[in-house]
Amino acid sequence: MTLKIAFRNIFRQKRRTILTALAMIVGFTLSSVFIGWSDGAYSDIIAMFTQNRIGHIQVHRGDYLDKPSLYKTIAGYESIGATIGNVEGVEAWTPRVYSAGLGSVSEKSTTVQIIGVDVAREVEATRFDREIIDGKVISAQPAREAVLGKGLARNLSAAIGDELVIVSQGADGSIANELYKIVGIAESGDDITDRMACYLHIVDAQELLVLEGRSHEIVVIVSNINRVHKITKGIKTALDDSTLDVAPWQVVAKDFYRAMQADKQGDAIGRIIIMLIVAIGVLNTVLMSVLERTSEYGVLKAVGTKPRQIFWLVVCEVLIIALGSIVVGAGLGTAGNYLLSIYGITMPQEFTYGGIKFQTMYAEVNVRSLIIPAITVILSSGIVSIFPALKAARILPARAMRAH
Amino acid sequence: MANTDVIVTESITKVYGGNGVPVEALRGVDLTIQSGEFTALVGPSGSGKTTLLNIISGLDTPTEGKVWLSGKLLSGMSGNELSDFRRDNIGFIFQAYNLIPVLTVEENVEYIMLLQRVSKAERHGRVAAMLEEVGLAGFADRNPPQLSGGQQQRVAIARAMVSEPAIVLADEPTANLDSRTGADLLDMMSHLNVQTNMTFVFSTHDPMVMERARRLITLKDGQVESDEIK
Numbered sequence: 001m002t003l004k005i006a007f008r009n010i011f012r013q014k015r016r017t018i019l020t021a022l023a024m025i026v027g028f029t030l031s032s033v034f035i036g037w038s039d040g041a042y043s044d045i046i047a048m049f050t051q052n053r054i055g056h057i058q059v060h061r062g063d064y065l066d067k068p069s070l071y072k073t074i075a076g077y078e079s080i081g082a083t084i085g086n087v088e089g090v091e092a093w094t095p096r097v098y099s100a101g102l103g104s105v106s107e108k109s110t111t112v113q114i115i116g117v118d119v120a121r122e123v124e125a126t127r128f129d130r131e132i133i134d135g136k137v138i139s140a141q142p143a144r145e146a147v148l149g150k151g152l153a154r155n156l157s158a159a160i161g162d163e164l165v166i167v168s169q170g171a172d173g174s175i176a177n178e179l180y181k182i183v184g185i186a187e188s189g190d191d192i193t194d195r196m197a198c199y200l201h202i203v204d205a206q207e208l209l210v211l212e213g214r215s216h217e218i219v220v221i222v223s224n225i226n227r228v229h230k231i232t233k234g235i236k237t238a239l240d241d242s243t244l245d246v247a248p249w250q251v252v253a254k255d256f257y258r259a260m261q262a263d264k265q266g267d268a269i270g271r272i273i274i275m276l277i278v279a280i281g282v283l284n285t286v287l288m289s290v291l292e293r294t295s296e297y298g299v300l301k302a303v304g305t306k307p308r309q310i311f312w313l314v315v316c317e318v319l320i321i322a323l324g325s326i327v328v329g330a331g332l333g334t335a336g337n338y339l340l341s342i343y344g345i346t347m348p349q350e351f352t353y354g355g356i357k358f359q360t361m362y363a364e365v366n367v368r369s370l371i372i373p374a375i376t377v378i379l380s381s382g383i384v385s386i387f388p389a390l391k392a393a394r395i396l397p398a399r400a401m402r403a404h
Numbered sequence: 405m406a407n408t409d410v411i412v413t414e415s416i417t418k419v420y421g422g423n424g425v426p427v428e429a430l431r432g433v434d435l436t437i438q439s440g441e442f443t444a445l446v447g448p449s450g451s452g453k454t455t456l457l458n459i460i461s462g463l464d465t466p467t468e469g470k471v472w473l474s475g476k477l478l479s480g481m482s483g484n485e486l487s488d489f490r491r492d493n494i495g496f497i498f499q500a501y502n503l504i505p506v507l508t509v510e511e512n513v514e515y516i517m518l519l520q521r522v523s524k525a526e527r528h529g530r531v532a533a534m535l536e537e538v539g540l541a542g543f544a545d546r547n548p549p550q551l552s553g554g555q556q557q558r559v560a561i562a563r564a565m566v567s568e569p570a571i572v573l574a575d576e577p578t579a580n581l582d583s584r585t586g587a588d589l590l591d592m593m594s595h596l597n598v599q600t601n602m603t604f605v606f607s608t609h610d611p612m613v614m615e616r617a618r619r620l621i622t623l624k625d626g627q628v629e630s631d632e633i634k
Binding site for chain 1 (some may be wrong): 492
């Protein structure tokens, strides 16, 4: 009977019900689009940051990640890579060799970061070829070719076809130096990387640094980034080598990850503010409704309705409106996120996040953008209905009926 | 207290503190009403009739004094216990009918039995019989706003009596009705009183009620001025 009365009361005051529902629907939709858009933007950032650069998982020798060293290498990386490739969820893997050196073109010199890549695997894993903005990618077979980052090429005034001399230190302690032909200019989207990156074929880099058959890093790309922790565990189990460190991207790029988490918390504050405004609106209309029906609550109590039954009557009315609003809000929120996932929002100016440049942000249609607003609407409506419900439940029947 | 005493009040005082000026609505009212009585509380406006009725029913609390209903002391009961006690022992008829507007006639009459968890079959049987009794057999599916004042008061009477309470308290039940409708309803209540031995207590100015009442308790300035058994 409580539900029946609650339902009928909702339809009795249509204008107030519509007003209350509108506040909830607007709050739900805003919150849903807010989540969908920020999730979409973060997914894009993570995808670009991981897929194009650091990968989803990295494998290193010991504490290379914290204290990089030329000597901390992975021997037999081909067989290790093959084992990794067999782990469920792994899509691709690619080895890399790193070192620092001095790069010279004609009379200009600067420090460079030598990055030795297995071209075929790098293209498959990180779409390295898409970063080439001038010239071509390094040949699949070692041919003493180099691709320079855009900033580095600018600093060295280097052009396609120029010769690059690299001087570095070999793993055997010798002075390493070699001549390379510049075949391409790359733009990764990260200015800092592009000011120093000098890509060589991994075999050329190994020869230069006297690291034959060794790499410093194996980058792993997974098919579903949401399963990265599980796949990391799977790789650890498959390798069964305590000297190898297997780390997901959240560990590899700790600072980036923490900055993103902090940003997300900031978004949560925004959502709380939206729901607070909605809650105040709902509280106002529910309180008005209770005040208008003071006499009715008095009668209900007079004929034997318990205070707690009256309490639930008020709460039920609010929750029924909330449920209806969630259904409508879910439709609007999903439609909004769907449209934003196709057309996105283009910022007037390009901006950089984690060293990656963006201009258009796309939304994402996901369950989170429906579940979180739904829980928030139910909780905030439930909480704001408590005060009016208690007020109705505590009414003194004689005084309430005098209010008629 | 005799077994037949259904309402006993002892030195009931009620002081309202409106606008900082205390107003004494009742001043030491002692009253005993026995089972099956058809009693009217009469007196001029402001004499304390409605206040006394509210205190007797537990709808309001006295400033001082005690009330026993069917041998139970009301002041010792919690809010929930009072609700249960009213639900099971008291039927109310109000001047403004006070039906639940979103429920149909049938649902209004059925409501108290739902609170009492009476089975569906029994509820429907008793509601049908009661609506027949008050002359509203064909009005079960109507909503209160679709009824006349007299019809709404009949529904209120049916609601008050359908659960067969020991006491029916009626506050100015004929005040909003024309004299013919009022007389009909009073005859009906008088008939039910005789038929069921329920105790009826009215608060009224209406000479028709006074005429039919078998006991007249006159209040003046919050005190019992006279108590006449016909």
